[in-house]
Amino acid sequence: MPLKYSLLRIDLRSRSLRVEYIDYDSIIRRFLGGRGLGAYLALKELPKGIDPLGPENRLYMLTGPLTGAVPIASSRMTFAAKSPLTDSYTHSKMAGNFAYWLRKSGYDGVVLEGKSDEPIYISIINGNVEFHDARHLWGKDALETELMIRREMKCLGENECGVITIGPAGENLVRFASIMGSFTQRAAGRGGLGAVMGSKLIKGMFVKGNRDLLAGAFDRKRLLELGVKISGRIAKGSGKDPLHKYGTSVLVNIINSVGALPTRNFETGVMPTAEKFSGEVLAEKFLVKRHGCALCPIACTKIGKASWDGKSSSNIKYEYESLFALGSNLGVDEPSAILTMIDMCNRYGLDTITTGNTLATATELSQKGKLPIKLSWGDADTYIKLIEDIAYRRDIGNELAEGAYHLSVKYNDPESFVGTRGQGFPAYDPRALKGFVIAYATANRGGDHNEAWPAMIELGPYPFGPYPNKVFDPLAEVEEKIVFTVWEQNYYAAYDSLVLCNFVDQVGDDSLKPEEIVDLLNAYAGWDLTYDELITIGERIFNTERLFHVREGKWVRDELPPKVLKKALPDGPAKGHTAERFFEWGIKRYYELRGWVDGKPTRDVLKKLGLEEFNYLL
Known part of the structure; x- marks a missing residue:
């Protein structure tokens, strides 16, 4: 059947x-x-x-x-x-x-x-x-x-x-x-x-339920053999060790060392006291247990405990992105306070990245005398109160609940919002990790680090893609980073549709390989899929997402926010750098590689990808 x-x-x-x-x-x-x-x-x-x-x-x-x-x-x-x-x-x-x-x-x-x-x-x-x-x-x-x-x-x-x-x-x-x-x-x-x-x-x-998820597999034996082999390799390999030991919070010190840790609403990329909430310190002083999702050979989840202002919690799942958003981006370096804010967001059901972005925008607006409340960088107690006010839309929290972009528009201060397509940036300053210049600008869902993570070829060798095991200077403004971004956007659009965890693809030589993904899909579905077809599927998906913006007449233009585009970093390894020069010529090359015109796919692209049913949108 x-x-x-x-x-x-x-x-x-x-x-x-x-x-x-x-x-x-x-x-x-x-x-x-x-x-x-x-x-x-x-x-x-x-x-x-x-x-x-x-x-x-x-x-x-x-x-x-x-x-x-x-x-x-x-x-x-x-x-x-x-x-x-x-x-x-x-x-x-x-x-x-x-x-x-x-x-x-x-x-x-x-x-x-x-x-x-x-x-x-x-x-x-x-x-x-x-x-x-x-x-x-x-x-x-x-x-x-x-x-x-x-x-x-x-x-x-x-x-x-x-x-x-x-x-x-x-x-x-x-x-x-x-x-x-x-x-x-x-x-x-x-x-x-x-x-x-x-x-x-x-x-x-x-x-x-008790549905047999392998019941319909074309080649059940082959699928099981491949799955067990790959999972065993990852579980036994050393490539997973940093993630298993520290989780993604291992990135705090790494990103800070290259001057790309956004601090005080991207005012700088360096926080001298960031080590206080690094993965290494958290593992030593705050970690309660390590945990894995279902069917995971890595177990990267880190659960911590913290006590702040007389309140304690011991079920705090923390990640690098949350530590940046509610830590360095707000000028807060006290780990107990940061973990408490993460716990509040998790329980209230708030995106930690956007919560941090919004509080950072609000603080900048307050510092400029535009917001009708007084906020100061590093004031954890006030931020904790505001998180609750946001969740319940109380007082100024009702305004903050609209998000950072809406705040910047209301108070006519574009520089206070650091993001694209209405969504704030995650934890990498593109002035210091230049691959993110084009990746951020073109991410379909707005400020994003998962549609493409070009730091993989800036911080260490990545075994796949157009430049296997080649490392580029984080500050280099080279075409290869644009080519890699396009490849990654296509690859991860397909990868996210399977749906698999990104981390099994990021553990060095032990990683899940693209050709293994093809083998797994063919064993499950009985296809004769090739690697090239997998990348084309990803390209089709990425273009389909962009067509939604085209239809809505919203966010078609690929841009960067004023602060990272023109304002130079004041210190750190990327001191004096902006994103402007790389963006200006890089976006043109990106469009050439995509076959787009002014952020839009063309009918030729839709024909190539079998998306002619959407020609009416162009």
Whole structure:
């Protein structure tokens, strides 16, 4: 029997269900699943100009062909919708265990349509869908909600079932609210998809089942052999050791040493006291346990404990991006305070990166005398209060809940917002790591480090891509970084659609190799896929995402914010550097490589990629 992708569509207004079976050899081979399928469905189905927080928006929850089928960090999925933060298409991945249990429950993806007339949560158990009253959960934080749902569904362990929830931020339609999972240790953070869930009055989802995820595999034996071999190599290899020992927080000292650690809203790329919250110090003084997502051979999750102002917490999942956003970017270096803010964001259901960006923009505006409150860099106590105010939209928090870009527009201060397409930058200053100049400017979902991470060829040898094992000076303004960015954007668009964890691709010689991905897909689906076709699939997905912006007439122009474009770094290894020169000629070369004109794909590009059905958008 041919493979089919089972997509459950839930009409929340009528509480009706419809299962759509998507053909593998046509649609799935062209878009894979996850991020790719989300882009395709959103472009076809979402009406132009809709309110992201209105009932016409749809929330796509999508796994990929390999999700849960191989033991290579494959319990990941993509959430996609029109973003309340950027007002255009966005996608966000979540790891943990929910993706695995969603597929086990009987479906490969779920689409939430319309709006419920009261707060509910949804359970899916072996294909059976039920709606549960969630009025007693409304107002609870994300962790409390998950624990309560698990008790009500009589399934307490993450090795038995999966749960996602939103916190008060999602309920109150904060434009950068997250969807949380795995006891708030994982998030679909970027783009405000927790607010989309909240706008539909969905407090959570519970999934459980015993579906055999290998039942439909073309060559089950081959798939298992490949999966076990690759996973064993990664687990036994030394390439995973830094991630296993310190998690992504190992990057704090590394990025600071090259002058690229954004500090005080990208005022500088160096924080002299950053070592206080580095991965090494946190592991020594604050780490409680190491943890891995389902089917993961690395276990990079780090859970810490902290006490601040008499309050203690011991379930704090911390990452490099969160440490930057709520640490150096706010001028805060006290690790207990930073961990406390991370914990608050996780429980309230706030994207840590955008929360930090927003507080940093607010502080800069306050320092300039434009914001009607007084904020000072490093004032952790005030930031902690503001995080709660944002989650509940109290007082000035109601204004901050709109995000950093909206603040900069309201107060007519473009320099105070450091991001693209309405979303703030993550933890790498592009003036010091020049590969990010083009990667940031062209990222489809806005300020982003996952659509491309060119630091892989600036900080150490990367074994794949157009320049295997070659390292470039971080400050070099060379064409190779543009070529690599295009390749990475294509490769990771496909990779994010499978859906797999990026870290199994980033452990040196032990990494999951592109040709192994091709072998795994062919064993599962019975295809004759090649490496070149995999890259073309990624190119198709990336162009489909860009077409959403074209259709909306929003964020088509590729730009960089004034601060990093023209303002030189004042100190550190990149002292005196801006992004202007590399951007001006680099974006032209990027368009040549893409075949684009002024940020738009052409009809020739659409024809090459088999996207002629969208010619009407050009």
